[in-house]
Amino acid sequence: MLRWILGGREAQGSLEKSSMLCIGEEQPKNWFTELQVLKGHFDIVRFLVQIDDFRCASAGDDGLVLVWNVETGERLQELRGHSQQITAMTTFTCDDGDTTHTSLLTASSDRSLSLWDPDTGNRVQTISDLQSSVKCLLVLERLCVFVSGGGELCVWNKDFQLQCHRPNHSDTGITALIELPKNCIAAAMDKEIVIYRLTVSTDSSISVAEVRCLSDHQDRIRALINVNDGLFASGSHAGELILWDAIEWNIMAYEHILWEESPACTHAEIRLAAPKPSEMSIQHLTTNGRHILAAVGSGLYVFSVLTKTVVAYRKAAHDSNVLHTMLLSDSELMSCSEDGSVRMWEIQDLPLSAEPASSGFFGMWTFGRANKPSAPPLKKVVDVPNIRMLELTGDLIGHSGAVQMFVSFRENGLVTCSTDHLLILWKNGERQSQLRSLALFQKLEENEGL
Amino acid sequence: MIGSPDVVAFTKEDDFGQADPDPWAIPEEFSVPLSPISDSNPWAKTSYAKFTKDFILISEFSEQVGPQPLLTIPEDPKVCGTFDLNYFSLRIMSVDYQASFVGHPPGSGYPRLSFVEDSRVVLGDSKEGAFAYVHHLTLYDLEARGFVRPFCMAYVSADERKIMLQFQELSLRFSQASECLKAGNRRAFAKELQRKLRDLEYTHSVLQREEGLQREAGTQRMYSAHAVEKANELANVEKSIYEHRDLLRQISSYNKRPRRDPQAVSCQRCINECLIECEQLIDKYAKLARPFSYNDKDETGQAIDAGGDEEGDDEGVKRRPSYTPQLIKAKSAKCFDKRLKTLPELCDVTFYDATVTLLKDTEKGFRGDLCYLHTQRLDKALRRKQRVTNFLFEEDLGDDDEEDERGTLRPFCAVNHAVDNDTPLNPPHIVLGTEPLVLDDLEPPDPLNPGHTSETEPGLVESHLESSPSDQTLETQGSSEGNKGSFSSDKSGLDLAEKQLNRAKSQAPDPDCELTNEPDMERESSSEDLETTAGDDDGDGTPVSLLEVVSELEASREDECEVITDGASDILIPLDSACCMAQEGFLYEASPAERTPCVGQSSNSQSPVVNQEPQALLPLQNDYTVGSPGSESPATGLELPVGLLGDAVSRTSLEEGSDCTMSASTGSDRAASPLGYGGVVTLRQRKKAGQGALKFVRQYPFAMQALWCLLSGRTLVVLGADEGRVRRLVSALALFVPAPGKCGERVQAWLSCPFTLTDLQRWKLIGLQRVASPVGSSMLYSLSRYSRYISILDVDQKTLRCPPYRGQLLANIADHRTSIRRGSTFFLHLQSTLCEMAAKAFLLTFTHHLHLPVSCTEGPEGVEGRRRCFLQGQLGLGHQDSQILLYLSQLVTQHYLQPATGGSAAATSFTFNYTTSVLYKI
Structure with a gap:
């Protein structure tokens, strides 16, 4: 198909191999019709944090933290201070009575922690020379403290005073932290989840004690999330997804995603990459309380919390590992991957006929083999009667490197960050043009005519 | 008086009056003046001139050797060819009106400096085929006789009409130059005096x-x-x-x-x-x-x-x-x-250099024939009207144009005392002869009822305009206190004009009055000087014609009988016209075309050409806010003058495109930097690109689709192995890139590495090298990866991959069976079409109810529907054609919203849509 461009047979082959699932150019449901490239970073951008309705902060391996105005694409602040890559970033909202002020909390490989004011760009607080670099941060707004995890677990108050700390007993350190009810926190350490309880004594000093160690995972825990008040979930490198009771810390559901497929269906993928553990590694988990979306290898997996069953899945959702996902609603989701694309999916009921997805979905380059990727859901119909399918509704192509993360600002747009040092702001072109028209007539009125 | 060859030439101009039967068919201020001799080759007149281009000559009346040429601008000797500069210097210096006074005036103990105003005349030498605007000035030199050194600067052209019609502007420019020289001279003189003291x-x-x-x-x-x-x-x-x-x-x-x-x-x-x-x-x-x-x-x-x-x-x-x-x-x-001191010594080198630069600019500004200058000015005037949309397809208007537009004139200053210098002054607007006015010449308006029809209006205005400036511009001698009566009119004998002069003197016995009228008389007398000089000099009977100086004078004087002038001090003495009727009438009839230049001066700062709105555009520019938002029907409230607009534009296009009257000397000579290297894209380059575009349109059946891509904002990648070919094609297609930027920033002529999304956001037209190597495959990867944002034109295989386009809007400019053969013609054709689009985009952008709801209950769908209805119903555009307008409108909006200072921190956004592409082949 592209031979006229490529001018060579081999090149054509490689290209078609890489574009395994391609929606093509006609994407009526994709409303991101405008983009803005935000430049400023000098290295991989790994973290995006939404500050408020129109601001977000980005951070990455260059140690820079940049604050952006999502509406205009302006760079508002440049927070310099870390000498090495940023390892964790979160917002820290502290309620001092009547006003709430949002600050940015960053941790870096230079073994420092910093608190920034995104309005002024000032570094409000900083602590350096920690014993180990912090890998994850958890803010407990209720207690107005935050917990840093890494080689050790530390609890800090908002003035950066160490409240208490617990040394670590595993080599890998804490990779994820979540808050649980009853002043408990769960920390993922290698294959275990350790539950700590924070006790606030009468003189408002805080102590932390290990309460329980859950070691049901067979492999390293890659993701740990809160599902709702009573549940939390964890995913491991081996594809185990465990749903836990948040109070009793019991296993509520256990799903081992193995991508069991018939050889006939997978031969296309096998040719690409031999099955590796990473193929079923749960890279990322996200939830909206009703569904859990797991990024498993290069596939997506939707798990219903209520029925504790699989709702839909697609093994080859991306050409490469999925790095970040999001549930936009019960039926819409979004994922980004190392292949540099962001894809939007819709959970659809299977068509009544056995006919798989029309070849129209698979653009001009791949329609020769269009029915192959759609084979797995077809097979699954036989196994699980309730299964629905994940249909690709649009993709965003812009980054030339892996898309690390994205943050949605709803109708204001979507920000993606990538290893190509760029951020891209995706917007609804129509809405933007409307806004610009509004601004135009405002300006016209101010200027009293042309 | 005036010899027969010249007379013949002038009387012939009578004929052309009938050439235009319907003067109102085209708004007259936008009509191109026809060639004065409509039945012959318009260039025939210039053919016997011994020089190839117009040039500026600076001469001096040296007290040692007499008139001598000092320098020409441009200095290239080829310009003058075999033209005898010495002889011509003699000519122009022999009409020195200034009559520089020398020595002690009676009753005064000390020698006096004569403060002499510059004089401006037009004279011609029909034998040489040369006509010149001559600007006399005197500089002070302590060592010179009477402390003065007479100089003159002349703009020499083979086209006498050009000089006449550009008289005001020439006069303005040369006055600036002269003031600059004199300012330097005064300093130098003061220094010299100091030393001498x-x-x-x-x-x-x-x-x-x-x-x-x-x-x-x-x-x-x-x-x-x-x-x-x-x-x-x-x-x-x-x-x-x-x-x-x-x-x-x-x-x-x-x-x-x-x-x-x-x-x-x-x-x-x-x-x-x-x-x-x-x-x-x-x-x-x-x-x-x-x-x-x-x-x-x-x-x-x-x-x-x-x-x-x-x-x-x-x-x-x-x-x-x-x-x-x-x-x-x-x-x-x-x-x-x-x-004797040289001119640079006399004037201080800084000032001299500045003057020469100014004169060089002047020479450049007046290159080309009259028609070219005229269209250029029309073009500028139009563009000035369209400031909001100019950035789309037009060249950047320079700063000086803004100056013109503000109606202020910045005095020229050699040492650049710039900003606080603006003097509100109405510079004369240049009006070229417009044919309809000839009617007035043929049937002079009733003096008792000057404004009876609309037809007489131009004449009325004209006479107003003409009467007041003529006595100023032709003023030949601003007197110093001491030299009254020193002019040498006595020797001019018994001419009729002399009688006039005497009459004038007798009519003005009051000394005050005499003072006021002095310029007139002086001019009168000096014109006599000229004529007599001419007669004396030319034994062979070839006269130096004092061209329209006299005739214009007479004409204005005649007008004055009809129209009461308002300049109190500058008023001309109402001469008894009867006594010189014969001469006057003769001259008057001889040069009807020259009458028409109405030179707007103080009385009317608005020149008809520059300031009258093109009729069709009037409603557009004024009604954008009106739009009657209360109406229910989605498309009402916009009585769009589509037909009018379309007509006007197509008329213009017809007119411009019908013949390519650019003469060979018309090209601007700004640095010819290749496109895409950051230089300003010049008109010449654009015209050259017009040739390429025409070739492209004729060669490729899918040219229309390619143009649609460019105009609707989809980046076009021109892929090819041969750099020259790709570059040529890119520079041709660059004509169609909306808002290409001052230096063509949105165009990348040649790229040999893979491009990224940032590049796509920046460039709308990219020339890409096709390479068969690993680099090439990564480049092709980027091509296929970003294929949704781009269209690919493969030069080698002659294919185009882009969304299908089936609109009608571009059929006009991308017709591969077009009968246009010349690149510059095609360029003009393009420009008119693009200009029309820009006008529509302007309308779309600034029509309130096409973008915003008219009531709070209305949702976005209503607005959307109204916009669609407007585009389809009223502009008659299909979906894909609408995309062009919407894109242009977006650009206009963004441009308008840009802060005037520029340099916003925000990146530009890049809009696209998701549509399938198809592959076009030849």
Whole structure:
């Protein structure tokens, strides 16, 4: 198909191999019709944090933290201070009575922690020379403290005073932290989840004690999330997804995603990459309380919390590992991957006929083999009667490197960050043009005519 | 008087009046003047000129060798060809109206500097085929006879009409140049005076000393011959000192003198600086007066003698050790012995250089024939009207144009005292002869009822305009106080005009009145001078015709009988026209075309050409806010003058495209930098690109689709192996890139590495190298990866991959069966079409209810529907054609919202849509 461009047979082959699932150019449901490239970073951008309705902060391996105005694409602040890559970033909202002020909390490989004011760009607080670099941060707004995890677990108050700390007993350190009810926190350490309880004594000093160690995972825990008040979930490198009771810390559901497929269906993928553990590694988990979306290898997996069953899945959702996902609603989701694309999916009921997805979905380059990727859901119909399918509704192509993360600002747009040092702001072109028209007539009125 | 060959040439112009049967078919201010001799080759007239291009000649009437050319602009000797500059210098210098006055006026003790206003005349030499606007000026030189050196600057052209019709602007430009020269000259003169005064002072002191010694030595003896001689010498020096001091005072008072010349605007700061300098000098040398008085004796501590009446003062010498004064010989050198100062020396090199630069600019600005200048000006005038959308397809208008538009004139200043210098002044607008006005010549409007129909309006305006400036621009001599009556009109014999002059004088016996009217009479007399000179000079009967100076004068005078002028001081004396009817009528009839240039001066700052709205655009520009938002129907409230607009534009396009009248010399000569290298894209390049575009359109059947991509904002990648071919195609297609930026920033002519999304956001047209190597495959990867944002034109295989386009909007410009053969014609055709699109986009952008809800209950769908209805129903555009307009409208919006200062931190956004592409093949 592209031979006229490529001018060579081999090149054509490689290209078609890489574009395994391609929606093509006609994407009526994709409303991101405008983009803005935000430049400023000098290295991989790994973290995006939404500050408020129109601001977000980005951070990455260059140690820079940049604050952006999502509406205009302006760079508002440049927070310099870390000498090495940023390892964790979160917002820290502290309620001092009547006003709430949002600050940015960053941790870096230079073994420092910093608190920034995104309005002024000032570094409000900083602590350096920690014993180990912090890998994850958890803010407990209720207690107005935050917990840093890494080689050790530390609890800090908002003035950066160490409240208490617990040394670590595993080599890998804490990779994820979540808050649980009853002043408990769960920390993922290698294959275990350790539950700590924070006790606030009468003189408002805080102590932390290990309460329980859950070691049901067979492999390293890659993701740990809160599902709702009573549940939390964890995913491991081996594809185990465990749903836990948040109070009793019991296993509520256990799903081992193995991508069991018939050889006939997978031969296309096998040719690409031999099955590796990473193929079923749960890279990322996200939830909206009703569904859990797991990024498993290069596939997506939707798990219903209520029925504790699989709702839909697609093994080859991306050409490469999925790095970040999001549930936009019960039926819409979004994922980004190392292949540099962001894809939007819709959970659809299977068509009544056995006919798989029309070849129209698979653009001009791949329609020769269009029915192959759609084979797995077809097979699954036989196994699980309730299964629905994940249909690709649009993709965003812009980054030339892996898309690390994205943050949605709803109708204001979507920000993606990538290893190509760029951020891209995706917007609804129509809405933007409307806004610009509004601004135009405002300006016209101010200027009293042309 | 005027010899027969010229007369023949002029009377022929009568014929062309009938050429235009319907003067209102085209808005007259946008019509291109027809060639004066409609039945012959318009270039025939110039063919016998001995020079190829117009040029500027600077000549001097040297007191040693007579008239001599000093330099030409451009300096290329080829320009003048075999044209005899010496002879022509003689011609133009022999009509020196200024009659520079020399020597002591009666009743005044000291020599006077004559403050002479510049004179401006047009004269022609039909034998040489040369016509010239001649600007006379005088510069001061202490060593020159009468302290003045007459110079003249002439704009020499083979086309006499061009000169006549550009008279105002030429006059303006040359006045600027002249003011600049004179400003420099005054400084230099003051410096020279200073030096001379020092020398004199020194000489004086030395003489005094000698005299004193002599007197001491021979007190007993009576005055020896030697002593008498010394005393005389001393007296001479003293007198000389007084004289020079007086000169210094005079030169410093130069700027206080009221200027009659309205165009003589000079930089206020320069003037002030000069003034201060002079005043300091005067103060300094005012002391010199004291040594001659008795009480100074006490002051001079080191007086050598006693009892001397007058005493030298060496103080000045001591104060300034840096300068070694020289003894001045009592007798000045003979005038042929000394070397006269060159023009740069006379004017101070800075000022001289600035003047030359200014003149060079002037020469550049007037290149091309009349028609070209006219269309260029129309074009500019139109573009000025469309400031909001100009950035889309038009070249950038320079700063000077803005200046023009503001109606202020910045006095030219050699040392760049720029900003605070703006003098609100109405520069004359250039109006070229518009044919309809000829009607007035044929049937002169009823003097009793000047404004009876609309048809007479132009004539009315014209006469208004003409009467007041003509006496100013043709003013030949602003008088100094001392030289009244010194002009040499007496020798002009018994001409009719002389009678007029006498009559005028007799009519104005009052001295005040005489003063007021002086310019007129002087002009009158000087014109006589010219004619007589011409007659005297030319034994062979080839006269130097004093072209329309007279005729215009007469014409305006005639007009004055009908129209009451309002310039009180500048009013012409109503001469008895009957007495000179024969001559007047003759001249008048002979040059109807020259009558028409109505030169807007103070009375009317609005030139008809520049300021009248194109009729079709009027509703567009004014009604954008109206749009009657209350109406229910989605498309109502917009009585769009589509037809009108379309007509006007197509008419323009027809007119412009029908013939390509650009002569060979019309190209602008701005640096020809290749497109895409960051240089400003010039008109010449764009025209050249027009040829490429025409070729592209004729060669590729899918040209329309490619153009649609560019116009709807989809980046087009031109892929090819041959760099030259790709570059050529890119520069041709760059014509269609909306808002290409001042230097074509949105176009990348040649790229040999893979591009990224940032590049796509930046460039709308990319020339890409096809390489068969690993680099090539990564490039192709980027091509396929970003294929949704781009269209790919493969030059080697002649294919185009882009979304399908089936609209009609571009059929007009991308018709591969077009009958247009010439690139520049096609370029004009394109421009008119693109201009039309820009106008529609403007309308779309600024129509309120097409973007915003008219009531709070209305949702976005209503607005959307209304917009669609507007685009489809009223503009008659399909979906894909609408995309072009929507894109253009987006650009207009973004451009308008851009802060005026520019440089916003936010990145530009890049809009696209998701549509399938198809592959077009030949």
